[in-house]
Amino acid sequence: MSNYHIKHFEEYFQVYRKSINDPIAFWEEIAEEHFSWRKTWDNVLSWDFSKPEVKWFDGAQLNITENCIDRHLRNRGDKTAIIFEPNDPSEPAEHITYKQLHERVCKFANVLHDKGIKKGDRVCIYLPMIPELAISVLACARIGAIHSVVFAGFSSTALSTRIQDCDAKMVITADGGFRGAKTIDLKGIVDDALRDCPTVKSVLVAKRINSNIHMEPGRDEWLKPLLDDSYKDYTAEVMDAEDPLFILYTSGSTGKPKGMMHTTAGYMVYTAYTFKNVFQYREDDVYWCTADIGWITGHSYIIYGPLANGATTVMYEGVPSHPNYGRFWEIVQKHKVNQFYTAPTAIRALAKQGTEHLEKYDLSSLKVLGSVGEPINEEAWHWYNDNVGRKKCPIVDTWWQTETGGIMITPIPFSTPTKPTYATLPFIGIQPTLMNDEGEEITDNQVNGKLCIKFPWPSMARTIWGDHKRYKDTYFSAFENMYFTGDGAIRDEVGYYRITGRVDDVIIVSGHNLGTAPIEDAINEHPAVVESAVVGFPHDIKGNALYGFITLKETGETRDHENLRNEINMVITEHIGAIAKLDKVQFTEGLPKTRSGKIMRRILRKIASKDTDNLGDISTLLNPEVVASIKDNAV
Ligand code: WTA
Numbered sequence: 001m002s003n004y005h006i007k008h009f010e011e012y013f014q015v016y017r018k019s020i021n022d023p024i025a026f027w028e029e030i031a032e033e034h035f036s037w038r039k040t041w042d043n044v045l046s047w048d049f050s051k052p053e054v055k056w057f058d059g060a061q062l063n064i065t066e067n068c069i070d071r072h073l074r075n076r077g078d079k080t081a082i083i084f085e086p087n088d089p090s091e092p093a094e095h096i097t098y099k100q101l102h103e104r105v106c107k108f109a110n111v112l113h114d115k116g117i118k119k120g121d122r123v124c125i126y127l128p129m130i131p132e133l134a135i136s137v138l139a140c141a142r143i144g145a146i147h148s149v150v151f152a153g154f155s156s157t158a159l160s161t162r163i164q165d166c167d168a169k170m171v172i173t174a175d176g177g178f179r180g181a182k183t184i185d186l187k188g189i190v191d192d193a194l195r196d197c198p199t200v201k202s203v204l205v206a207k208r209i210n211s212n213i214h215m216e217p218g219r220d221e222w223l224k225p226l227l228d229d230s231y232k233d234y235t236a237e238v239m240d241a242e243d244p245l246f247i248l249y250t251s252g253s254t255g256k257p258k259g260m261m262h263t264t265a266g267y268m269v270y271t272a273y274t275f276k277n278v279f280q281y282r283e284d285d286v287y288w289c290t291a292d293i294g295w296i297t298g299h300s301y302i303i304y305g306p307l308a309n310g311a312t313t314v315m316y317e318g319v320p321s322h323p324n325y326g327r328f329w330e331i332v333q334k335h336k337v338n339q340f341y342t343a344p345t346a347i348r349a350l351a352k353q354g355t356e357h358l359e360k361y362d363l364s365s366l367k368v369l370g371s372v373g374e375p376i377n378e379e380a381w382h383w384y385n386d387n388v389g390r391k392k393c394p395i396v397d398t399w400w401q402t403e404t405g406g407i408m409i410t411p412i413p414f415s416t417p418t419k420p421t422y423a424t425l426p427f428i429g430i431q432p433t434l435m436n437d438e439g440e441e442i443t444d445n446q447v448n449g450k451l452c453i454k455f456p457w458p459s460m461a462r463t464i465w466g467d468h469k470r471y472k473d474t475y476f477s478a479f480e481n482m483y484f485t486g487d488g489a490i491r492d493e494v495g496y497y498r499i500t501g502r503v504d505d506v507i508i509v510s511g512h513n514l515g516t517a518p519i520e521d522a523i524n525e526h527p528a529v530v531e532s533a534v535v536g537f538p539h540d541i542k543g544n545a546l547y548g549f550i551t552l553k554e555t556g557e558t559r560d561h562e563n564l565r566n567e568i569n570m571v572i573t574e575h576i577g578a579i580a581k582l583d584k585v586q587f588t589e590g591l592p593k594t595r596s597g598k599i600m601r602r603i604l605r606k607i608a609s610k611d612t613d614n615l616g617d618i619s620t621l622l623n624p625e626v627v628a629s630i631k632d633n634a635v
């Protein structure tokens with residue numbers, strides 16, 4: 001039996017038990033047998049959740065790109081590493097072999113080096129889903145620079161906040177990007193962002209849409225001529241196991257975004273191991289994850305996990321609906337995709353179109369279907385299972401987070417019996433538990449609790465960049481000696497977990513995490529606004545959508561409310577991005593507050609969800625009278 005590749009349900013239990021009973025021996029064996037190290041570790045694991053401090057494979061030396069690229073050159077040099085499928089179906093796909101990837105990453109690494117980027121420097125990557133995105137990520141890792149990819153849907157303000165937070169020295173971007181029928185002016189957004197980013201010394205620009213853009217002399221350079229002139233080999237920087245690999249920002253319930261910092265060895269081992277098992281990847285398979293590399297799913301399961309296994313991974317530039325809703329299925333047929341990993345919001349949007357598009361394509365290559373990003377509702381699960389998988393492909397509902405680096409709770413296909421809406425069982429090495437508000441572990445079934453993890457796993461984030469205290473306060477203070485996820489969950493009689501949703505002020509809209517506080521801060525910037533509260537409400541396609549309760553300075557505000565709504569959404573788009581726009585806006589006379597002045601969001605959530613039969617006790621409110629009027633005027 002190989003612990004690296006689990007093939008039966010009994011095997012899952014055996015390996016799981018091993019991984020819990022002796023985690024050190026377990027992870028040591030996985031690390032030793034399946035990766036290439038410049039030097040092995042002195043210590044497999046040291047940890048203290050009270051600090052918190054966690055180190056995996058301390059003392060080891062490696063470079064993750066040697067594991068993701070170089071070691072495959074001998075046997076898989078001509079195998080396709082990345083298939084790039086462009087936005088426009090008439091543009092040919094690009095197949096990049098491991099050899100070619102090696103050369104392109106090395107050339108890019110030389111460019112970074114020539115521009116003065118050194119080990120430990122931060123490089124911000126703001127690119128569309130084109131090969132340069134994966135290549136620049138790997139080039140940073142090759143020279144030991146810390147990449148910070150920012151999703152290309154974020155606004156210039158959001159981009160500059162992230163650049164400032166990590167003091168990036170360089171930005172890698174493109175003249176623009178194609179997304180469905182739209183083009184996005186990425187370089188213009190970067191130019192705006194860089195007005196307040198003095199640490200950025202250079203900007204490298206990939207050409208994608210051939211637009212006429214401004215190039216700032218002395219700062220901006222086209223990437224292609226630099227790459228053409230650079231040498232095709234680059235000796236990988238030797239990194240320590242715990243050297244930072246990347247920073248990726250995620251929304252918190254309050255304050256600015258949190259720069260989750262991931263380190264090298266543990267992240268590599270865990271993403272590779274989960275990829276192999278959760279997708280049951282076999283040598284000649286073609287795997288496709290539809291996420292954007294701007295999110296953790298893209299980092300771990302488009303780039304690092306697949307490439308560490310020598311897999312063929314598809315990168316798609318566009319959206320599911322362009323040029324029509326058959327696009328995903330056309331890609332599955334064209335590249336004979338075997339494993340398909342997407343988000344419930346995409347499944348719901350596709351399901352809404354019926355099965356007409358699906359029927360035009362041959363989906364018989366599919367073996368495993370994945371879901372990630374938010375709870376998958378029963379209807380979407382069945383549609384996916386019946387129509388995409390034709391009841392033959394197990395669905396892996398994978399629960400995890402930016403903070404966890406890799407998949408934490410998931411079925412193992414062909415092993416774990418699936419159950420709609422349940423992410424099922426912990427992955428190997430993961431020790432979840434549910435806690436009640438008294439700080440006790442819940443042992444009963446079907447009781448909602450707060451999902452925590454009791455023991456470290458290799459790919460956990462090590463800190464929030466520049467703010468270790470916030471890391472501790474957010475994740476390690478709610479319950480002693482545990483990592484608190486921020487999610488609620490229940491467990492059934494066989495031990496399967498069902499994630500019930502966030503228990504904090506983070507709202508997941510179309511699979512994207514949005515903190516309410518930054519959206520409210522943006523709204524409050526509008527001159528007509530006194531204060532605001534944003535809550536989520538259920539939405540057919542997006543899972544949740546945003547409802548803003550907004551109090552205006554002058555109740556008799558003379559301007560047309562429709563205009564004001566649009567203006568407020570414009571302010572949100574400027575500060576965060578279009579993904580954070582409000583679906584519903586209600587102008588209120590005031591917001592329900594506790595005596596200590598805190599907005600009672602519980603009541604607003606109920607009103608937004610039209611669940612107003614029982615609003616709970618409002619007698620303790622400072623201003624109970626506003627509730628009736630808010631309820632009567634709900635939109
Ligand atoms: C939610 C994405 C239910 C959850 C990898 C988590 C899920 C947050 C699932 C992290 C799932 C993710 N079922 N909920 N299968 N997967 N979530 O950081 O609330 O973008 O805390 O990482 O998404 O989102 P993030």
